Amino acid sequence: MSAESTQRAIRCLIAKVGLDGHDRGAQVIARAFRDAGFEVVYSGLHRAPEEIVQAAVQEDVDVLGISILSGAHNTLIPKIIDGLESYGALDDTLILVGGIIPEEDTTTLKEMGVAEIFGPGTPMEETVTFVREHAGAE
Template sequence: MSAEQAGRSIRCLVAKVGLDGHDRGAHVIARAFRDAGFEVIYSGLHNAPEEIVQAAVQEDVDVLGISILSGAHNTLVPKIMDGLEEYGAASDTLVLVGGVIPDEDRDGLEAEGVSAIFGPGTSIEETIEFVRENAPER
């Protein structure tokens, strides 16, 4: 059963990690999530992995959406996943990655605990539906 099925709103953190300054996609998805009825927190630009982990834990989010276009996903995403694990939050946080992720890197990110990867051209509706169906019940 998802969080939404349990009758509560889904709480999401949309985060930009590293030195990546391209935030249009993060803004679009944050607004779409808000319009879909989710509670949304946007991290702003240039966050260290540790800052994202702290925000996710402190805000007790159901969903962490990581937007990354810098090409550093194989370095930064595992640091975030390790941090969530350290705080005991990895098992009850749905982690999504959005950006240009090469096919050869997807399996590694999923092995780290990423639930889904959404690349360019993914419909907003598909992303919202995935969150609705998979956000953890707490």
């Protein structure tokens, strides 16, 4: 049996945080990740940061994709990052953000621990390639 066939699939949690009720993008990326061979868990709508942290830790995910369009990213994402850090899971979790994030906020979010931010219209293959290159790279 080859090493490639014994390696587990990249595990991803696609999460909708806060009161943002628009989840088409989250569902599209979840499908693209599944089609790419990743294991995907979708949080559903209106999740509190604490619920997302719990799901990420319990599911032992490699990737946490946060979809946010509400404009509350500077409040909600730091709570998720702090929660992951409190469980010692921050260093083992690739954090991606998808949605409408103003350019002036991207540097701050990346300094907090977000690996990459993907805006509307990002080709699916770009996101999949980023995950393959950065998730669980050992």
